[in-house]
Amino acid sequence: MKILLLGKNGQVGWELQRSLAPLGELIALDRHPIDGLSGDLSDLDALRATIRKVRPDVIVNAAAYTAVDKAECETELADRVNGLASQVMAEEASVLNAWLVHYSTDYVFSGQGSTPWQETDSVGPLNHYGVSKLAGEQAIIASGCKHLIFRTSWVYGARGNNFAKTMLRLARERETLNVIADQIGAPTGADLIADVTALAIQQAAKHPELSGIYHLAASGEVSWHGYAIHVIEYAKANAEQLAVTSINPIETTAFPTPARRPLNSRLNTQKLRENFSLHLPDWQSGVTRMLMEVLKK
Numbered sequence: 001m002k003i004l005l006l007g008k009n010g011q012v013g014w015e016l017q018r019s020l021a022p023l024g025e026l027i028a029l030d031r032h033p034i035d036g037l038s039g040d041l042s043d044l045d046a047l048r049a050t051i052r053k054v055r056p057d058v059i060v061n062a063a064a065y066t067a068v069d070k071a072e073c074e075t076e077l078a079d080r081v082n083g084l085a086s087q088v089m090a091e092e093a094s095v096l097n098a099w100l101v102h103y104s105t106d107y108v109f110s111g112q113g114s115t116p117w118q119e120t121d122s123v124g125p126l127n128h129y130g131v132s133k134l135a136g137e138q139a140i141i142a143s144g145c146k147h148l149i150f151r152t153s154w155v156y157g158a159r160g161n162n163f164a165k166t167m168l169r170l171a172r173e174r175e176t177l178n179v180i181a182d183q184i185g186a187p188t189g190a191d192l193i194a195d196v197t198a199l200a201i202q203q204a205a206k207h208p209e210l211s212g213i214y215h216l217a218a219s220g221e222v223s224w225h226g227y228a229i230h231v232i233e234y235a236k237a238n239a240e241q242l243a244v245t246s247i248n249p250i251e252t253t254a255f256p257t258p259a260r261r262p263l264n265s266r267l268n269t270q271k272l273r274e275n276f277s278l279h280l281p282d283w284q285s286g287v288t289r290m291l292m293e294v295l296k297k
Contacts, residue, residue, distance in 0.1 A: 001205070004056035005029065006039045006089075007063025011157035012103060015194035016062055016090070023198060027054055031063070039063060041075065041085035051092040058176030058201055059089050060101040064133070067256040068107075071129040078132040090143035099146045099204060104213075106153040106185070108134040110148060111262020114184070114217035116221075118194075118268045127259035139211065146208055148200055150193065150216040150272075153265045157190035158293040162230045165294060171232050171244040181249030185265030186217045189286035197203045200276055210275055215267035218283035225249040230284060234291050 001024030007013040008028035010122070020026050029039030029050070038046035041063050051059065065081035086102060093100040107130035108123045125131045140147050156162035170177055196216055204210045227248065228247055236242060252259065252261060269280055 001025070001057060002054070002056045003027065003058045003060060004051065004054050005053055005060045005062065006041065007061065008039070010064075010154060011160050011162075012193050014159050015157065015190045016060060016197060019194040019198040020060065020201075022127035023201060024058070027056070039145035041081045044080070044084055047085060048088050048092060049266045049290045051096075055096060056098055057099055058099045058101065059093055060107065060197065061086070061096045064103065065129070068087070068127065068129040071132060072127065072258045075128050075132075078128060079135065079255050082129075083135030083139060084136060087139035087143070088141040088146045090147070093147070094143045094145040097146070099148065099201065100140060100194055101201065102136065104133050104137050104149055104151070105130065106151060106265045106267055107262060108137065108151065109262065109264075111264050113264050114266070115264075116266035116268035118270055119215060119271055126262055146204070146211045147253070148197075148204060148211065149198070149213040149265060151213065152188050152216045153267055154185045154187045154217070155190055155193065156187055156287070156290060158290045159247045162290075163187070163227065164287065164291060167228045167231045167296070168235055168242075170173070171235070171242040173243060175243050175245050177228065177244055177247045177268060178254070179225040179228045179247055180252055180255060181223045181263065182251050183261060183263050184221050186219065186221050186267070187227055187283045187287050189290060191218055192218060192281070192286055196272070196276075196278065199278070203276055214272040214275070215219060215269050216272055217267045217280070218286055219269070219280045221266055221281045223249070223281060226249040227287070231286060231291065234288060235295060238295055240295060247263070249291065
């Protein structure tokens with residue numbers, strides 16, 4: 001099996017380099033050209049040429065435009081990277097009869113209510129980032145290629161910046177933190193996403209009928225405020241010197257941003273768990289593992 005991985009240095013891409021390596025020949029790219037191959041999703045012609053040169057059995061797209069607030073003004077770039085590049089990959093995958101693995105987001109939904117979103121629920125993005133990611137999903141489905149689209153939420157990794165690291169930094173500097181308490185989701189580790197991806201590719205290769213959209217997130221749910229409390233309590237229990245004495249819950253309206261954020265980021269993962277016979281661990285176990293790695297540095 002020959003696998004082309006795009007976005008190798010992102011949080012998920014970094015973990016995918018590990019999880020995909022045992023499956024076959026792995027060609028991992030970032031946006032910088034190497035040996036005549038380009039993983040820059042903003043250069044559609046170079047992307048198409050790269051896929052034609054590599055002729056992979058599986059394309060795994062872990063690259064994306066993820067600057068949610070900037071997407072409100074950089075609409076053309078977001079649409080090209082998240083939408084048009086997905087269309088190019090899907091078209092080339094269809095020609096090669098290859099699989100396309102793609103990552104999407106709960107932001108394709110309206111963020112209303114409190115019921116976990118199912119794959120079949122109506123979409124209605126709140127912001128342009130969500131619009132661009134939805135366009136990518138729709139282009140892949142329209143192409144007819146074999147695909148696994150994983151919608152996920154609140155992704156973090158030990159490598160790079162994440163919410164937990166930000167909370168730890170602020171907790172060392174400030175006595176009081178104000179954290180949003182009316183957005184609910186499940187922090188989901190890049191390592192979990194990568195491991196599920198590798199397993200799903202192996203099963204889908206034998207069972208093409210598994211092609212489709214799946215929701216992938218750790219089990220359980222929490223607010224950003226509850227997430228922050230978990231992080232800080234763990235740090236304190238492990239002898240971290242923190243200045244913070246209070247963590248106050250605030251509403252989303254108290255922290256305005258250019259792009260609207262969904263209040264309900266819950267994802268129903270039943271389809272994924274049943275189709276691939278998977279158990280998804282609770283969000284706390286993954287966050288704690290990440291904290292163990294971060295705090296020992």
